[in-house]
Amino acid sequence: MNDTGNITKDDTKNGKKQLRKGDSRTMKSIPKEERPYEKCLNCGAEHLSDAELLSVILRTGSKGESALELSRKVLAGYGGKNGLLGIYHMSISDLTGIRGVGTVKAAQLKCVAELSRRIARASCSDRVVFTNPSDVAQYYMEELRHCEQETLVLVMLNSKGRLIRDKVVSKGTVRASLISPREIFIEALHHGAVSILLLHNHPSGIPDPSREDILLTLRVKEAGAMLGVELLDHIIIGDCQAVSMREQGIWQNELD
Structure with missing residues (x-):
């Protein structure tokens, strides 16, 4: 800001830099022991919430939101399909309809859903008569x-x-x-x-x-x-x- 009180070009650039810095540090703003990766390593994956588990899989968020925030948005659903079962029922196009989810993340989510289904079946197959x-x-x-x-x-x-x-x-x-x-x-x-x-x-x-x-x-x-x-x-x-x-x-x- 100059002496006249007007915002200068340098002020605008600095503001953008600060915003970008804030965006990239969204996950880092969470106390270290509460971050999904560290929580998984220290306490075990069973202690993570659904959103925290998904955030570990997705690894990154989108512009302006962390992987954890994006995971919560995915679980909130699309077109009336929500929760973990919503991921199973959503198509790739449904998932990419969620802001921040591209084709790579959509494929990751669908693979996780299918892997979960196969693990569940494999775990009980030997017990089925x-x-x-x-x-x-x-x-x-x-x-x-x-x-x-x-x-x-x-x-x-x-x-x-x-x-x-x-x-x-x-x-x-x-x-x-x-x-x-x-x-x-x-x-x-x-x-x-x-x-x-x-x-x-x-x-x-x-x-x-x-x-x-x-x-x-x-x-x-x-x-x-x-x-x-x-x-x-x-x-x-x-x-x-x-x-x-x-x-x-x-x-x-x-x-x-």
Whole structure:
């Protein structure tokens, strides 16, 4: 500022420098022991909040905000999707719609969500008895109950009833007229499956079997009997609930 009280060009430059300096030191303004990295190293990752965990993954924030502030913004959601589950449901374009999240950070977040899902499944896979409908339903519940489209999963088992692998065989509408048992059993035979399970979700959250569900089940069951690959069950996943079509007695039913 000059003698007349007017702001000079030098004052403006200095102000910008101070602002940039403040922006770059946002995380450093937090006491060292409370910073996410240091907190993780000193206390363990389990003591970090969701936002702190994300900030460690993202590493940097955006102009004018720290990684921690950006993480809080991500968890606040976009388009009604919030929290950690919001990240799982948001697309790359949803994430990049959040100011400060570019394609790299969006990819990082989606990879973290997918890694978390795989870790959760891997941690319980050895405990799942794939001949027990409630175990199978619980194993696939989080993966399927959030799907916004009907998704049909083929589960392939070995002679000891252990999981060989699973595969999504249809996404959209699960209709017997649109799903070929031939494609299901080509996949099962290719992987040496001795028996199979089918699972699909009802986006409505209500797992009551429809006529199409019953028709598909009977068609696949009959084809499996001819090929020597038994269909053990067809489980329908709703919102935190499931229906085993074997337990419902549909195995013995015929459609009119």
